[in-house]
Amino acid sequence: MNNDPLGPVLITGGGGFLGRALTTRLLDAGETVVTLDLSPATGGDPRATHLGGDIRDGEALLDLARTHAIRAIVHLAALVIPDCRGNPLLGAEVNVIGHLNMLEVARSLGIRRFLYTSSIAARPRPPFDAPVNLYGVWKRACEDAAKVWFLDHGLPSVGLRPNVVYGPGRESGETAAITLAIRAAAQGLPYAMPFTSRMCFQHVDEVTDIMERCLRVIPAEPVVSDLTTDIAGTDDVIAAIRACAPDARITPSDTARPSPLELDNRPLVDLIGDWRRISLAEGVRQTFEHYRKTA
Incomplete structure (x- = not known):
């Protein structure tokens, strides 16, 4: 590159x-x-x-x-x-x-x-x-x-x-709930999830890595691409939070938010190759540690 x-x-x-x-x-x-x-x-x-x-x-x-x-x-x-x-x-x-x-x-x-x-x-x-x-x-x-x-x-x-980008500082917008739930757990506070869904959750560090890589390549034609095809549920987010804080008071929701349909990130992979993926468990842990240190 x-x-x-x-x-x-x-x-x-x-x-x-x-x-x-x-x-x-x-x-x-x-x-x-x-x-x-x-x-x-x-x-x-x-x-x-x-x-x-x-x-x-x-x-x-x-x-x-x-x-x-x-x-x-x-x-x-x-x-x-x-x-x-x-x-x-x-x-x-x-x-x-x-x-x-x-x-x-x-x-x-x-x-x-x-x-x-x-x-x-x-x-x-x-x-x-x-x-x-x-x-x-x-x-x-x-x-x-x-x-x-x-x-x-x-x-x-x-x-x-992008679908849902989370991490330190993502504290506004409809899907900021993921970060807000992690922050609440790190601060020992309760949090009620506003929706339930299956979505693509990507830590901000992974997304900025992708973006920097894209800037360093000039494509031969316009490229439009999903970022990932990895889908998880808000229940998986809560489980990852509780792996960091077993007593976290995160309440799930009965309000369903539409999930993405079929996704395709092959144009992105073809453009920049592979990159280091940040798993949901790792991304939640990093975000939790950030908020715990700044609490």
């Missing part, structure tokens, strides 16, 4: 959970990182440059990328499921127009390393063989737009579809 410097990397949504984790990983690898969020990432890694801005403002994005000589883009900024449901027009502006703006920045400046997060929610499913929420609709549109930018302009891209 090519380990030459990527050049300054722009991470949109840099103030979020995954953005912060990837920023630190890239900095540790010797990269230069510029983060962008609506407000500069307060408390973010001081080795990075943290900027405030709106991904709906295409001209400002282009000026920023030119000023900082950006040579790679990781586009993470988006509104999540509840926000898209509550304000569909704003969701479309941020998630779709913002994505198109980032593609245009890459095209205009000849940036060949373009990585973005889509979502399992983009996968069609019953009852209408379509995404079941607006967030998924917008993410599917982003995947297709990236393919058209390749057809029209030759712009390569990699779109990743």
Whole structure:
């Protein structure tokens, strides 16, 4: 794998959970990182440059990328499921127009390393063989737009579809329940799981490893891929927590959350090869130890 410097990397949504984790990983690898969020990432890694801005403002994005000589883009900024449901027009502006703006920045400046997060929610499913929420609709549109930018302009891209990413710092969003349950157990507090489901649980360190590897490869055509096909249940999460804290007061839920349908990460494996997988037991233990030390 090519380990030459990527050049300054722009991470949109840099103030979020995954953005912060990837920023630190890239900095540790010797990269230069510029983060962008609506407000500069307060408390973010001081080795990075943290900027405030709106991904709906295409001209400002282009000026920023030119000023900082950006040579790679990781586009993470988006509104999540509840926000898209509550304000569909704003969701479309941020998630779709913002994505198109980032593609245009890459095209205009000849940036060949373009990585973005889509979502399992983009996968069609019953009852209408379509995404079941607006967030998924917008993410599917982003995947297709990236393919058209390749057809029209030759712009390569990699779109990743995470399901549930957990670990220290993942404390907001619908699926943050996994991390919150681990944190509660480490602090000796009770926690009621808000849902039950079978899902793909990936520790943040594994996901940022995948993302860094993707940045170091320029694909011959657009790639869209699930991250993993390993599915476990929330009961497995509770069991892993109790392996760390046998007396953990984690209450399961009777509220079912839809599980992902068939998954396929072969495009990702073909692109970057294999990587070190972090088992659910290991990831829960690492997260538990983090919160126990900071309690």
